[in-house]
Amino acid sequence: MGKNILVVDDVATLRRELVFLLEDEDHNPFEAENGIKAIEVLENNTIDLLITDIMMPEMDGIELCSHCRNYFPELKIIVISGGGNLSTAETSDQSDIFTQVTNSNCADAVLKKPFDYDQLVDAIDNLIE
Amino acid sequence: MRFRISAKISILVGALAAIVSISIGSVLHYGSTEIIFNQSLERLKYETNIRAIKLINDIDGLSRDALYLVGTPPIAGIPRSTLNQGIDPIDGSTTEIWTRRLETIFTELIRAKPNYQQIRLITVKDNGRELVRVDRKGSMIVSIPDAALQQKGDTEYFKRAVLMNSGEVYLSNISLNREHGVVTVPHQPVIRAATPIYFNQELYAILVINMNFSSIFKDLIDSTPRLLTPYITNEQGYFLANPDNSKTFGFDLDGDQLIFQDYPSVNFYKTNDVRDKEYTFFEPDNELDVIHVVKAPFDPQHSERFFGVALATSKNTLLEESNRLRNYAFTFVTLMIVGILLVSATLARRLMQPLRNITQAAEDLADGREVENLPTSNNDEIGELARAFDFMHRQLGDKEQALLATQAESHQANKMASLGEMASGMAHEINSPLLEINLIAERVKRRSAKGKTQDLDEAMGNIISSTKHMSNIIESLRKISRESEKDAFESCSVEEIINDVLNLSKERYRLKNVKLSINYQTGCRNMTIECQRLQISQVVMNLLNNAFDEAQKQQNKWITIDVSERDSNAVITITDSGKGIEESIRKRIFEPMFTTKEIGEGTGLGLSISASIVENHGGSLRYDEKSKNTRFVMFLPKHTS
Numbered sequence: 001m002g003k004n005i006l007v008v009d010d011v012a013t014l015r016r017e018l019v020f021l022l023e024d025e026d027h028n029p030f031e032a033e034n035g036i037k038a039i040e041v042l043e044n045n046t047i048d049l050l051i052t053d054i055m056m057p058e059m060d061g062i063e064l065c066s067h068c069r070n071y072f073p074e075l076k077i078i079v080i081s082g083g084g085n086l087s088t089a090e091t092s093d094q095s096d097i098f099t100q101v102t103n104s105n106c107a108d109a110v111l112k113k114p115f116d117y118d119q120l121v122d123a124i125d126n127l128i129e
Numbered sequence: 130m131r132f133r134i135s136a137k138i139s140i141l142v143g144a145l146a147a148i149v150s151i152s153i154g155s156v157l158h159y160g161s162t163e164i165i166f167n168q169s170l171e172r173l174k175y176e177t178n179i180r181a182i183k184l185i186n187d188i189d190g191l192s193r194d195a196l197y198l199v200g201t202p203p204i205a206g207i208p209r210s211t212l213n214q215g216i217d218p219i220d221g222s223t224t225e226i227w228t229r230r231l232e233t234i235f236t237e238l239i240r241a242k243p244n245y246q247q248i249r250l251i252t253v254k255d256n257g258r259e260l261v262r263v264d265r266k267g268s269m270i271v272s273i274p275d276a277a278l279q280q281k282g283d284t285e286y287f288k289r290a291v292l293m294n295s296g297e298v299y300l301s302n303i304s305l306n307r308e309h310g311v312v313t314v315p316h317q318p319v320i321r322a323a324t325p326i327y328f329n330q331e332l333y334a335i336l337v338i339n340m341n342f343s344s345i346f347k348d349l350i351d352s353t354p355r356l357l358t359p360y361i362t363n364e365q366g367y368f369l370a371n372p373d374n375s376k377t378f379g380f381d382l383d384g385d386q387l388i389f390q391d392y393p394s395v396n397f398y399k400t401n402d403v404r405d406k407e408y409t410f411f412e413p414d415n416e417l418d419v420i421h422v423v424k425a426p427f428d429p430q431h432s433e434r435f436f437g438v439a440l441a442t443s444k445n446t447l448l449e450e451s452n453r454l455r456n457y458a459f460t461f462v463t464l465m466i467v468g469i470l471l472v473s474a475t476l477a478r479r480l481m482q483p484l485r486n487i488t489q490a491a492e493d494l495a496d497g498r499e500v501e502n503l504p505t506s507n508n509d510e511i512g513e514l515a516r517a518f519d520f521m522h523r524q525l526g527d528k529e530q531a532l533l534a535t536q537a538e539s540h541q542a543n544k545m546a547s548l549g550e551m552a553s554g555m556a557h558e559i560n561s562p563l564l565e566i567n568l569i570a571e572r573v574k575r576r577s578a579k580g581k582t583q584d585l586d587e588a589m590g591n592i593i594s595s596t597k598h599m600s601n602i603i604e605s606l607r608k609i610s611r612e613s614e615k616d617a618f619e620s621c622s623v624e625e626i627i628n629d630v631l632n633l634s635k636e637r638y639r640l641k642n643v644k645l646s647i648n649y650q651t652g653c654r655n656m657t658i659e660c661q662r663l664q665i666s667q668v669v670m671n672l673l674n675n676a677f678d679e680a681q682k683q684q685n686k687w688i689t690i691d692v693s694e695r696d697s698n699a700v701i702t703i704t705d706s707g708k709g710i711e712e713s714i715r716k717r718i719f720e721p722m723f724t725t726k727e728i729g730e731g732t733g734l735g736l737s738i739s740a741s742i743v744e745n746h747g748g749s750l751r752y753d754e755k756s757k758n759t760r761f762v763m764f765l766p767k768h769t770s
Contacts, residue, residue, distance in 0.1 A: 011561050117571035
C-alpha cells in the first residue's frame, strides 16, 4: 500500500524527478516549492513522510522540520541537501548544514545531494515499513 | 593668542635689549645730570666773573687814563706859563697855546674812547673854576669856550680829589648825568674819575674824566648768553643795569627797586668781608631760581666799594643740557631697540625656517605629498630633528612598500574570501542539478527497462540544460577566481560583467529572499568599458556581497543595481535596503583592514581594494552620502573607440 509522501524543493525540475521516482515506487506523491506551501499541504492531507530540501526561499528546511516536529510528531522526515551553510548575518552559526540538521534532531534521515536512486528508496523503505 | 617661536624670541631679545639699554641709560643719565648741572653752574659763575672783570677793567682803564693825562706836558706847561706872565720860560709857549694843546689831547682821547663823555681840568683856585673842558655832544666833540666854563668847587668829586695825594684817583659812584642839577634825558649813567695835580709840590688843579656807562651796560646785557639774565647793582643793591630798564637807578629817580626785592636770599652785600667775593643763591620763589652774584671791587682806594654783577637763570635751564642729552639717549636707545628687534626678528625667522620646513614636511607627508626641503645638513638640534624625521619618513616609506606588497597579496585573499561567502549558494546550485541528472538517468533506465520511453526527449533535454547550468557556474567561478591583476585591458560590456557575478550569486539572493533588481538606463545595456574585466567583476562582487550582508539584516530585503551613464563615465550604482552607513565611520570605510563585521566574517579589505582597482581604471568609487539607503556609486570611463 503506497504512502502519502510530500516532496519539498525549490527546484521544480528536480521536484518533478522526485515525484516520478515516488510514483514509480507506488507512493502517492505531494509536492511543495517551499516550507510555507509544504505546511499548507501537511495541514490539508495526511502525509506519512516528508522529503525536504534545506536551502529554500521563504522558509528553509530546518524551520520546516522544526515546525513539523511540533505539529506533526508522527511525520517521518528525510532531509536532502546540497550542502553549504545556512549562516546569515544574524546567526553566527557557521557549521555545515548536515551538522546543523543532525544537531537540531529534526530529521529521521539525511541524504546528501547528489545521492543515488536506491539510497532514497532504501531510506523511504526504512522509515515507512 | 598664539605666538610663533620667532616672535617670542624677537620679543624676548627686544625686551632684554630694552631693559639693558634703559638701565644703562638711566644710570648714565642720573650720573651725568649732576655733572652737567655742576658744569652749567660753573659756566654761570664763569660768565658772571667775566662780566665783573670787564667792568673792573673798564674802570681801571679810566683811572689809568686820568693818571696818563696828568703826565702830559700841557698839565705842567699851563701853570708854568701862567706863573711866568703867560709865557713858558722853557719853550716860550703862551698859556693860551698850552691850553689849546691840552684841549687837543682831551679831544683825541675822547675820540679814541667812545665811552668818555667829558674831560676837564679844574683849578683849585676861584672855587674850582674849570680851566679846560672838552665834551662829547652826540657825534661831535667840542671844546667849551671860557665863557661857558663853570665853578665846581662844591661838587663831591672836587672836594674828594683835592684831599688826595698825587697818583691817587677818586672814583665817584655811578649815577645819572645831571646838568644844572637835573637828570639829563636820555639817561646817561656816568662815573667820574678825579685825580689831583700838583705843581711844585702845591695842589694846583684836578683832572676829571666822565665816563658814560650806557654802552658798557648795553654791551654787557647784549653779550649775555641766551637764557641768562644779567644784572648790575651798586653796593646798596640798586640796579645799574637790568633788562627791565625801568628798574635801574632807583636812587637817582626816587625808585626803590633793589636786587633784594627779587632775590631776598642775596645777603652778602653788607658784610664788608673781602673774602665774600661771590655766591650762588637759590631763590625757589623766583622764576629764575638760580642767581650767581660777584662783587666787583672797582676802587683800589676803597676795597669795600663794589658793583654787584649777577647772572640769573633757572635750574631747568641749567639742566637743559642734561635733558637734551637724555632725549638724545632716549632716541638712540629707542632706535637701538627697534634695530635689535628687526635684527632678532630676521635672525629668529632664519633660525626658525628649518623648523618650518620640517613642519611643512610633516604636513606634506600627512597629505601624501612629496617631502622636500628637509634641513638634514644643519649641524644643530634642528638638524638632528630633521635627520630623525627623515629617518622616520624613510622607515614609513619602507613600511608603506611592505604594506602595498601585503595588500597585493590580500587582493587574492579577498577574492577567495568573497567567493567563499558565495560558496553555500554554489554548492546548492551544483549539487541540485547533479542530483537531477542522476534521478533522470535512473528514471530513464528503469522506465526504458519496462519499455516506457515516451518521456525520453524531455528527460534528455533536462539533463542537457542542467549540465549547461553547472558548466556556466563552474566557468564563472574559474574566471573570477584566477589571478587577474596583470590581465590586459579589454573592451567589455557592463552587462556581461554584472552577469558574470550574478551567475555566481543570484541563487544566494533567491534562497535568502533578497529581491534583486537590475535597471539599465535607456541605451546603457550595451555600454562598454575598457577594463581588466575580472578586476571589475571582483569589485562588483565585493559590493554585492556587502549589499547582501546588509540587506539580509533588514526586514525588507532588496538589492538594486542601476547602470547609467554620466558624461563620459559608466555609472554602476549598487543600493541595498540597509539604512546607510553611520556618519562616524563613513570616512574610514575605504581604509584597509577596516571592518564592522565580526572576526572571521570579513577581511576588511573589500572596499579598500575595490577603490584601488577602480582608481587604477581611472574611475572612482564613492559612498553616496545623500542616499537614505546604503548606496555605493562606481564611475568608470566609458570605452571610446
